[in-house]
Amino acid sequence: MLRRQGRGGKFLEEVLIVGGLLLVQCVLSGYVVFTDHLLALGADPLAVVVVAGAAYAAFCFPFAVALERKRWPSTVSGTLVAQYLLIALGGTTAFQALMLLGIKKTTPAIASAMPNLSPGLIFIVAACFRLERFDRACKYTQAKMAGTVVCLAGALAMGFLHSPTSTSSSLQAAAGGGDYYYDWILGCCCLVAAVTVFALVTVLQAATLAAFPAPLTMCCATSATGAALTAVLRLVLEGRFLGMGSPRIDATLVAGIVVLGGAAVGACMAFQAWCLGRKGPLFVSVFGPVQTVCTAILSAALLRQVLSLGRYISMLCCA
Template sequence: MRNSGIMKDVIIIGGLISTQFVYAGNAMLMSYLMSLGLQCFTIVIYTSFATFLILLPFVLYFERSKWPKRISFKLMVQFLLLAFGGVTLFQSLFLKGINLTSAAMGTAMPNLAPGIIFIIAWTFRLEKVDLRCTYSRVKITGTLLCVLGAFTMSLMQSISISLPIEGLKVQSTTPLPPIVMFDREKIIGCLYLLASILVLSVAVVLQAFTLGEFPAPMSLSAITSFFGGFITTAAQLIEYHEIKTGWSLVSAGDMIGYSVLSGAVNGIGLSFSAWALEKRGPVFVSMFSPVGTVCSVIFSIVTLGDSTVNIGSIAGMFLMFTGLYFVLWAKGKEDGLESEFDAEKPLLS
């Protein structure tokens, strides 16, 4: 029995690390495709429909009995809001941010989500906060560290340092200091990523409400992916007046193949994470999120020679990860004090 328990832990830990490794590789691939001119709307459209088709048979087999007999107007509105925010708006902003910054930056920013969700839940009184409680103070401190880390990483990503012109050195008796410049595109990209994580956090809070009336998470993902594909198609038609890839070398067949691959990768990753979530809980699973960022940094340096990864960026990542673990540690301790069947259990549980 003890050996089987150790083996299960090895499988869970190895699987979670592998999942983050694959997510980082997928982010690198998307960043590379967009650098060649592929439209982010097109990626969202194809991957959304592919995710729906891949999830559909599992939804019908495992969750059909959990569907309510009648879909209310309120529930339909929630589906559409989740599709617009969680699929179209979030993924479009996220992909634009990756395109203007880097895959490493894109995989680092989602670590802000637990802190932002905590703030939103606190604002709407969905999360209990007592400033006299150590755990509440730790969560607030962790959230502030996450924000500070994201700000530091964004600032350092957008800074470039160049040496002064040689001719000016001849006319001056003292050496001139290096010229520090800010990359406007990278700053805009960081703002895109921050906006996408804010949208994602709001969508997670709305999802928590929706699952109370529609307790089928896999079905909810399939439905919002389906609606999100159509909403994104409408958005591209409004902006470009046609469905276009933005890169003449990418055919519809290529996009379908990539979308099926991406949908399968995401589907397997989500399924394994859900299984690990059931076995070890949300705090344990969330602890592996920074692994994806580390993998992206290594991929960026090895494959692309990315020079934007510097000591300042690494320091920002460290602050963000430290803040994330502060929030997760406090949540784990609070959840241990809560009854498993408490109807008012905190949202982030």
């Protein structure tokens, strides 16, 4: 009887994790499309990172206090502080800034396709640190390797088979010859760099949660620290601290950043962090292709970005 109850509880947890991760990718795809609209209106990518990170930390803080306060250590070690700083610098400042710049230079569909490179990178890094099992004779390892290759093919196809007709209107207006292709290459390079940072941060998060299992606390602390670091970086690079970078960004759009970037994305990131501790970094990352498909569909429906035949093929590869 107890065994049946244990199996039933484990099955429900598996269903919750899989269903939740699918929903997370759908929510994140909506945020990517919304962010592309903000950037098209002239929003400063660093300002978006600061506002979203601060809202994200404010959303997670009361839940972290209520649910994880008993897990907080009496003394904080230097190793934990260093891990949190690296996660904040990489996951909030570097990753989001590079990702937003990549979205601005390319399209939301391409930006959501590039993270499909992360399972391969995460698998390699996690295997090196023995967070994932690697045995070439094991069928599960072979399946992971095959899935990584297919996702890699889909992500590359989204970039190479992307036709000029599928570009957003803002890019079409700016396309004056070589500048358009230069921006496209620069955007893709930023996205690849962002994915590399994301893979490293994901593995570091999994290692941190193994030693200190408090995902909400980690999300809150790293988001607040990352927002502060990004604000300082913006002050150094641009000489300003306040403002969204464009008079076209009104209070309604800022509220959208707070709600989507703070509450919705905050809940998604906290859930993903919990899944990292339960299932490992590779399992969480393999749901990324769902975001690619959802973003491509939303971009076509809301932003009127035409899906070419190449992108249909690459979407199937990603899925």
